[in-house]
Amino acid sequence: MTKLVINPSKKQSKINKEIYGHFSEHLGRCIYEGIYVGEDSPIPNKNGMRTDVVEALKHIRIPVLRWPGGCFADEYHWKDGIGPKETRKKMINTHWGGVVEDNSFGTHEFFELCEQLGCEAYVNGNLGSGTVQEMSEWVEYITFEGVSPMADLRKKNGHEKPWKLDFFGVGNENWGCGGNMNPDFYANEYRRYQTYVRNYHPDHPIHKVCCGANVDDYEWTSEVLKTTHNHCLKELHGNMDGLSLHYYVHPEGWEIKGSATDFDDKVWYKSLNKALFMETLIERHGHIMDEYDPEKKIGMIVDEWGAWYTVEPGTNPGFLYQQNTMRDALIAGITLNIFNKHSDRVKMANLAQIVNVLQSVILTDGADMILTPTYHVFDMYKYHQDAMLVDSSVETETIGVEDEWQVPNLTESVSVAEDGAVHITLTNLSLDKDYEIRTILTDYQVNEVKGEIVHGEMHEMNTFETPDQVRVKEFNEVEKTAEGIKFIIPKCSVLHLEVR
Incomplete structure (x- = not known):
């Protein structure tokens, strides 16, 4: 036995509800068809958002949603996604499938979605191909209530009051698709860009997230913290509330990945072994963070995690559409248990991705919707949100x-x-x-x-x-x-x- x-009675740390967060990117059928169908769609919707998807996500108490990427974030220019839909600029989504992005889902639509879900908003800014001014103006457009060019533009576009912005990512994967930067170069850019992510609401500050490491790149974590901090005094040069970490389970490795549905006993255990590696990553990156932040004021933000397999046969390889089995349920349960046990350092996590992409909780096909095994794990684990470990x-x-x-x-x-x-x-x-x-x-x-x-x-x-x-x-x-x-x-x- x-x-x-x-x-x-031996309480250890609060399990932030944000650990149960999700991620939505302009990728494949995640936003379009998965979440947003437009106001004129025959699929039941409220202001373009699928009613069935919204209700399903509310049931699992989705606490926070990250948008617009991902790699897409560092080529996204937010002004292309505001104003009348018929005049919004069309672009090619170079990262994901080479399809046309018509920008019909933009800032207003994202915050409409968050309001319907009753969740917090995590916006990822464009550091890779955007300017400091562009990022600063986006924050002003979203959050400033007074008289200013961006606040006036928001009002002109139909939203009088500002929105609450809870988290802001200053770039994404800047070691790779976000600019192929060296850690010291990115860290100096972070110091510069975050300066202009203004807190216009003192009673509702924006939590700023710095781009952290890809998997076990401990040098990135060390160099970024060294550059953003005064190494001797351990003081932060600027404001940082979180440092991200990305890790995906690839059963057969990055190139091959492996099927989502056709696997044997060996691949089952191999996949779960790789899921368990999340604990090693948290501990080792956490040890480096402890050198600069022993009081754990900076949260580890695992804002991309999950299983990544070969796409389903017959689907666009750039859309990353995959099925979801009991293996994914175990990967989710294992990973969420790890996050809970390390909730003194892990303050937010975002499963990749929410609908129709990678280890999603929901799949759609036209008007039809199904809930995946991963969804049902999140449903059972929702009681940990804001509880004490x-x-x-x-x-x-x-x-x-x-x-x-x-x-x-x-x-x-x-x-x-x-x-x-x-x-x-x-x-x-x-x-x-x-x-x-x-x-x-x-x-x-x-x-x-x-x-x-x-x-x-x-x-x-x-x-x-x-x-x-x-x-x-x-x-x-x-x-x-x-x-x-x-x-x-x-x-x-x-x-x-x-x-x-």
Whole structure:
């Protein structure tokens, strides 16, 4: 029997709701068709936003949405996306499929979407091909309430009051598609550009996000922090609230990636092993951040994460459309448990991407919509948002089919909500073994337990023909004991228990 020990009274750090954030880019069918269909579409919508998609996202309590990219952000010029739609400038989306971008979804539409979702706004600015003036004027257009050229332009375009801008990314992947910069060069550009990202609302400051590393580029993290800080006094040259990190699970490597639906036991464990590498990245980048920010005032912002496979056969390779199976459910559960356990440093994360792209939570086909296994994991994990991480540990054994791709059989995280409920999330990575879990809750009297689970064979997925193949099901096989609870977690599953 496996032992899980939980001490609900030993609170560690707040799990920011923004850890459960999402990412939308002008890429493939994410924005157009996935979120935005236009006011004249026969698909039910409110001001152009798909009603079914908005309602589904509200159900999982989407806390924050990042836009407009991604690589697209550093070629996006915001003034092309305002004003009458018929006069907006058309452009070629050079990064994603070479298709025409008509800019019918721009600043006004994004904030309309955020208002419908009831979520915070994370805008990524153009440092790669844009100017300081352009970025500064965009912030003014969005947030300034007084008399100014940009505030007047916003009012002329139909929005009298400014919007609340919660997060602003000063460039994206500037080590690559955002300009192929060296870390010291980017860091100096960051210092310059962020100066002009003005806080026009003292009671609602903009949190500025600096471009961080690609995967395990620890030199980038070190050099950027060295240049943005006074190394001796450890003082920041300017304002930085977050440092980003990007990491994707490519089962067969960057070039090949591998199929989203056709994989064997070896690739299953290989994929989960790579998902677990997120913890190593957080710890190692976090150690460098600790040198300059020991009080953890700067959040690690994992604003692109998820599984990236070869696109579905017959689809535009530049659209990054892929299916979503139980493997993705496990990748999501594992990763979110890691973020929870490191919530003292990780302050926001954004799954890539929200609809129809990469490890999305929703897929659409015309008027039809399905929820993916990843969606259902976010649905179960939403109770961790703004809860307090508490001390917990689970006994594990090493499993897998090859020495190189071994994984622990279980991962977990536990939080206590404001109403006192204990929320346990647990993943079983094994393809062939269930585990009996003896849970010890220290100094805690169990009165009631509710459970829900996502599980199935590793290839199971939801399709437009079978939209409910994978879904959240009730889990009632929990026994109360003198020391806590006891239950069996099935193979290939993600489990959530609420204990009161």
